[in-house]
Amino acid sequence: MRTRLHFETVIIGAGAAGMMCAAHAGGSCLVIDHAKAPGEKIRISGGGRCNFTNLYASPENFISGNPHFAKSALARYTQWDFIDLVARHGIAYHEKTLGQLFCDHSAKDIIAMLLAEMKNADAALELNTSVSRIAKSPQGFDLDLGDGRKISATNVVIATGGKSIPKMGASGFAYDIARQFGLPVTETRPALVPLTFPDGRFAPLAGVATPARIHNARASFDEAMLFTHRGLSGPSILQISSYWREGEEICVDLLPGIDLFERLRTQRQTGGRRNLTTELAQVLPTRLVDHLAHFMPMGGNLADQSDAALKALQHDLKNWRITANGSEGYRTAEVTLGGIDTDALDARTMQSRSVPNLYFIGEAVDVTGWLGGYNFQWAWSSGWAAGTAIAAA
Structure with a gap:
């Protein structure tokens, strides 16, 4: 980690949504993850080829207590925007059935692309690191790390996903943080299972x-x-x-x-x-x-x-x-249905309506896509929405 103790933005979760957010948040940004490598769900997805989006992605392909919530992020950062990003990085891809796009070579190409985008944005990444406590403070938030270190941040973004595939470290961390700060959480269930x-x-x-x-x-x-x-x-x-x-x-x-x-x-x-x-x-x-x-x-x-x-x-x-x-439950479920109640979030920025500078993105939110690249598109769109909102603030 950099020697500084205060960051403009701390993103918890180095998955698809978290890395996408870091690539756009600007300023001093730190991404923290307890895993030993970033983007582990990306790596195993699509049989190792990553079904990274879908040509036909639209709000109708998502389940939520508020079916309108995802429209803003999906309309402002579309599948075509992500496809352009993939093309700019020279990643070869192909279409399978029903508009599903896969890497020709490896899902690791998508991870490498996101890490390159983070590097271009001067975002730092710390792995094998957990967060044991988040508390509101006058300057934003105070965070205690699992190894005893303490840092602070103006903005905190929760991008830790849902409960699916616990053997990869998935947990209800995002829901615990939401409840801690008074945000409602809808019923969660295994989905695409x-x-x-x-x-x-x-x-x-x-x-x-x-x-x-x-x-x-x-x-x-x-x-x-x-x-x-x-x-x-x-x-x-x-x-x-x-x-x-x-x-x-x-x-x-x-x-x-x-x-x-x-x-x-x-x-x-x-x-x-x-x-x-x-x-x-x-x-x-x-x-x-x-x-x-x-x-x-x-x-x-x-x-x-x-x-x-x-x-x-x-x-x-x-x-x-x-x-x-x-x-078969969360053990094999591809995603988690339900999550942070969208009524508690701003659809344009993914920021909490009641806790300034606290954001929730990706699978943690009550927006669940169909099988076929839709959940990755939600990760890209919601991560982009939060990141650009933070950069513009």
Whole structure:
């Protein structure tokens, strides 16, 4: 750490939002993190390639108690702004499905870019350092570090994320600080997380994946679904988990975009002796067909099936209703749903309305994105909003 004891800005958390904020805050800025390396969530994201934003990012892709709160930051620092930053640093990237952008080489390229931006802004970084106490003071804030050192700051930015992936050091630190200063915190839950089912019912199907439309009364997603030893995962399940509650039924359409009735009726005319399950295996994984045959009528040949029977089968496969008994929790959740109540924050600056010069950004705030680069975009946008507000003050 620099020899000075007072900083204009201290940012707690060297993740995506914290580093982005440091790159724009200006003045004397110190970023503190208890981890041994910055941007650990960035490093592991996207299979090591970092799905750093989404071409279609908009406020509609975020969940919050106030759906309007994210609009300001997202509109003023967009996905196109971050893409321009990536391009300026010469980082090669590519688009996968649904507008998701990934690094060609490594997620470490994004971390290196952010560190370079921090260096250009003359922001300092101290790792392996914890903060044990934050208190209001006449000059702003007094902070006690875990090793006994004391520093002060005019501005404090909390960028420590949520509770997801505790093995990486995630905790409720941001919520504790918010409550300490009288800011409300909404209910927090694991989000973008696999769902679990009792009795290992899907264990025999572990590893099987299939396209599916997963929906409930609040949302619907068309992406792959993956069976696991503990239950269900894959993009469509992770997406619906953010809109799901324990004990709630979800509906699975195993035939998105497929008119099974017309397909089987046509096949019946030319191949009536073919087994029904054999035909179903042309549109669904064989192991899944075998599993479903235990509780859906799939016996006999095509010639044995009436139009009514085929329509009923199509209905069952497009409306497979299942009830998860839980999720894998914060251990594997990609993000945390809920957080610092947005009513307590200024949407343009991310500053507390009641505590001047105290800011909350990124995952700690009650703004949660869909799977596909949206949560990183919120980190970039909210970090930029706080950083530029601090620089302009």
